[in-house]
Amino acid sequence: MVQHEVLDRAFAALADATRRDILVRLGDGPATISELAESAGMTLTGIRKHVDVLVDAGLATTEKVGRTRQCRLGAERLDDAMAWISFYQRLWERRLDGLEAYFTLRNGTRNDTHNDTDKGAT
């Protein structure tokens, strides 16, 4: 599945400390390749390779501005990763709320009508 591969690429890109540092730096705002290289203590070529991986994974975007290349955070992909946490949070809330309502309703019905036939004798 293509979408799944994109998310896999994002996680693979995140599995490198230098690239995570770049993302944290970009979280403060856009930066040029030179600025990123300087703060990481790396060569332009070295940092460019990491930025390419991040761009490929959708975690960052670059844009030519004059003679420099400006990098920005592609926050959408990070949101995708975090979206799974909220997907399951909502799912578990739905399940636990539903089960609680189900048993509370059943117990209420049982107390009101003394009708235990569906569960056999108590």
Added chain:
Amino acid sequence: MTEHTGGTAADTTTETLELRASRTLPATPEEVFDAYTDAEQQKIWFSILDEEPGIVEIEADLRVGGRQVAVWGPDRDTLFREEQVFLEIDRPHRLVTESTGSDPSGQTMTTHIVVTFEPVDGGTLMSVVQSGFPTPEIRDFFASQAWVGAFDRIEAYLVRR
């Protein structure tokens, strides 16, 4: 949500990123285990609090290696899906599954779920621990303060744009 019944939270203080949820339910562990795993009962409680009728389809094959598929959503164009494969079944104490969730855009994510059912005063404490980001480095990143800080900055950045 009340204190004693617990809630859901993304626990970012531990080494791995885990989603934890728990609730005390007014029934025996056997009743809770069966209601949680039986497809017909699931169809009832899964949508019991829905104000608007939507789509809920659930199939369950409760045996090790068997699958449970739940599909739900407000309409046919907006469907969520979760497929669980049963890895360990210990009625009425413990259930371990691998869960693959799919959102309406078609993205998927596979995680590991352990559900336990403990007898307590007032019924059964049902607890869920879900984990499964792909690598330890990713989990560390998500769990780290750097990540939390980064996310704050990302939000701030997006607002500024």
